[in-house]
Amino acid sequence: MNVRLISLTLLAFVLNIAIANDEVIPGNAENGRLLWTLETTVKGDVRSCSTCHTADPRQPGKHTRTGKPIKPLSPSINPASLTDLKKINKWFHRNCKWTLGRVCTAQEKADVLAFLRSN
């Protein structure tokens, strides 16, 4: 009895982790596109993901402050992009906070990834 309870709890725990992982949540590319071009005013600045990356993930971007070129995020153009989960998470964390003034939810990240990957 106890063993079954423990293994059930363990199973639920593992499933939760799997669900919390961005890669497992099914993303909605259309919602991702909307978030990508959503304009938010932060610290008196109008900001969006496309400010640096452009609205089209197949186009190269440019850092709005420093002017440094950014390679296209679309994996069909730039196969090296979106391949490293640690890197993806690092940039989501920074860029959501800077652009939207808050971190993104797991669903939002999944949506954006679906949008970027469908291009």
Place this chain on the structure above:
Amino acid sequence: MKTTIFSLAALSLMGILVFGAGIAISDSDRRYYQEDDDDDRWERMMRRSTGVAVKSSPTYKEECGSCHMAYPPGLLPSSSWRRIMGGLADHFGDNAELDEQMTQQISNFLISNAADKSRYRRSRQMTAAIHPSTGLAPMRISENPYFKHEHDEISVRVIKQSGATSLSHCNACHQRAEQGSFNEHEIWIKGLGRWDD
């Protein structure tokens, strides 16, 4: 006849020995002095150089070179690097946050190669701005008095022309800035070409 041959052989043998030893001595002398000379030259080179030490790492380039060039650590005193690394969430108005372990690793790299740890003249000049009692210096390279003095002739028009959004973007003009080299002959500005003083 026999004695002549013998003495010739003996002479040449002696010659070889003496000559050989001579070579051996002068060789070790040369090596000895050369080492000295190199040390000296190295020291002079660092003091005369218009650049800073070449220090980088793939990690540093990856983490601090994605939004702008990875600045050579010898361009800022350690107190400035410490402040920069302590405030990555608001990094000159941008967000450059890193996890704790990576922040620590990069801080260590920057601090151990900072301007105040370097003998390069340009690094030493950057440390002149360290406040004697607080130990603080401007956080930006581009706000350091020595830097400002070197760039006071450069107009906003030239900066715009170079394609840089501000003087922070060293490599818009100094073609080998990321390698710590700021030699005047390596300055090339878009729309202006080489810089002639």
